[in-house]
Amino acid sequence: MNHFDYQDGVLFAEGVSIPRIAADVGTPFYCYSTATIERHYTVLAESLAAAGLKATICFACKANPNLAVIRTLSRLGAGADVVSEGELRRALAAGVPAERIVFSGVGKTRDELAFAIESGIMQINVESEPELLMLSELATAAGREIEVAIRVNPDVDANTHAKITTGKKENKFGIEWTRVREVYAIARALPGLVPVAVACHIGSQLTEIGPFREAFLRLRDLVQVLRSDGTDIRRLDLGGGLGVPYDGETPPSPAAYAGAIAETLGDLGCSVLVEPGRLLVGNAGLLVSSVVRVKTGATRTFVVVDAAMNDLMRPALYDAYHAIHPVTEPSAEVEAVPVDIVGPVCETGDTFARQRPLPPVQAGDLLVFATAGAYGAAMASTYNSRPLVPEVMVNGNRFAVVRVRPSYEEMIAFDRLPDWQSDTKTGQ
Template structure:
């Protein structure tokens, strides 16, 4: 089933035309298909079958409240990496008992908030972090539930900037260091080591590296439980990718088979943390062509979206399919275009030499697979208000994050007393 069909010659998201949305909110804008997200979640849960699994949606992929609530209503927990994400998850209706707090740099105040909420577990990545967590928990008279994140030194065969499971990455506890780590952990009264965790990277489409990571994690789990550690849970992480450039999507059935084979007979609860897999292909960034510029060697389609809206092509040289909103014939002539934004950076490029049917000013284009790491990584660079977000279900839609106007954008700043000439109100000196 496609969630982005052409109907009557125009591209739709479910049953809503992108022309209608563009007329309603202006361009650029992000739009998400609720049905696509629900389908991805259902397919993931179905593949896991009868495994003792808790699926915790990774908020970093897309943290809009409506997106989180969509998954929460399906029974998902949340994988968070900041107090802000924790608060978002709780506000969207995710039970604290299904929240995993990951990340290498948790602040004491964040730990305190999570302890007060009563989350499922903290994924701890270093001894200083564990010591800080023990101290905060002691102050509150509780013991913090902890899973130690292991660095398995496994190459996930993904982009270097989103690889997390190799020895040179900043994440996790090296296996050779684990025994000494546990000796120190045993002396900390404010924590309880209840599990192990692993996460080897993001945008993984070849599931085979998971086997080695899971085998190493399970071997450690078994060894430590035999040694008397009260381990209950294995956090298998996330990282499953999507097909951006015609590549094969990850084989979810094979992934689940690897999980079954590596955890067979273990008697442990399992946690999974998908993010991009659930939202990436559910979203589009819709943009309008402003000008078509013919250079000496290239043809440029200058659009009103920019790298402040979708930074992945700039940051990762990422490929996103680009579709004209006006349907074109299968055999239509195509021309190479550089699809570029208006920001004053040479790197403000969505695609180079992309073959498209003829593009003219005012044409709408849809940048595909923008539901993950799109709006959530956006900014107001060049003082551009970030693109709004829309959620579609069937023939209904809602603006789930409106576009701020320029007064709101500028109004976020405050002038100090010595610059205030009365044209803008100022907070007291030293106020945040």
């Protein structure tokens, strides 16, 4: 469910019309609904509680690292799952307490780990033996004891896109589950480390409950073995991955997901961490764009919009589907015709949809790309020297720009000319 609806023939975000925002900030822009974010968090939290789980929801900041988004969730009680020092600093700046932050990621640097130790976060998820040794060295030097989890690679196929599958043995993430017992023995012996948790994340945009159950059952067996070895496992970090409907998919409900956790792991006496990203913010965001022109080609019609692949990478990167709707509600009598919806970037890959039925549009009309709240602005770039698009948050009948569009001058000012390209004459 989301809070984007037509009212009197015009698309609204909660109580604010999309054309009103477009007139104020220009297009393209991202628009987020506070009410949708809050509802998705609440449904998940209530589902976990109803299943009898002592659970903490740590928002996966990589899905949408905007401070206003993170703070909205933090005020509801969410923690944060971060994968870089930048995300950790953002979570802290947004008001997430350090004791509700988990640091994941396969390539954490020495400086990043040192900052995490200094910040006093809840848990660091270790993904290799060299990282374990480095963390012990840093913790000992800082005079700290750090609670850690070993990220397990359970070799489970998540049945999702190959580029967002993370739990198979050929993926770069985690430690192969058959070696985890050995690595926990190393962790128990190292100074400065307190191994208290097991972590696992098998992929993103899962639309079936089966892979979760398979991974959870492997974790269950592993916890029992580790406890028999003397490791005091108190927490289970189950990652995220529950999908959202982009194109008619029917992912498991939060209640079904919580039920699967309770049925497979609920009697172990562990607290649970879950790290959803897309589930909380995907349906809470739109990308709003203007039609630049309609171009008739030799074999098809192109609707050229002012948003581009640098603003929303998912279609170019994953062949991902986003529903596209006009902001002005089309009449039921108007026949949709197949068009290619494309952006202005000089690549054929800058195509959002091919032969997608769309009501007739003309230059200046507004279109929205649905389910764009996750991995939209987060993955944007300035390719073709295009400014990053602004982000807007709506709350009831109010809206605010929560990331501004930089000017061309501000973009260019980040570059520096070397001294040998100076225009100052040298007397030659």
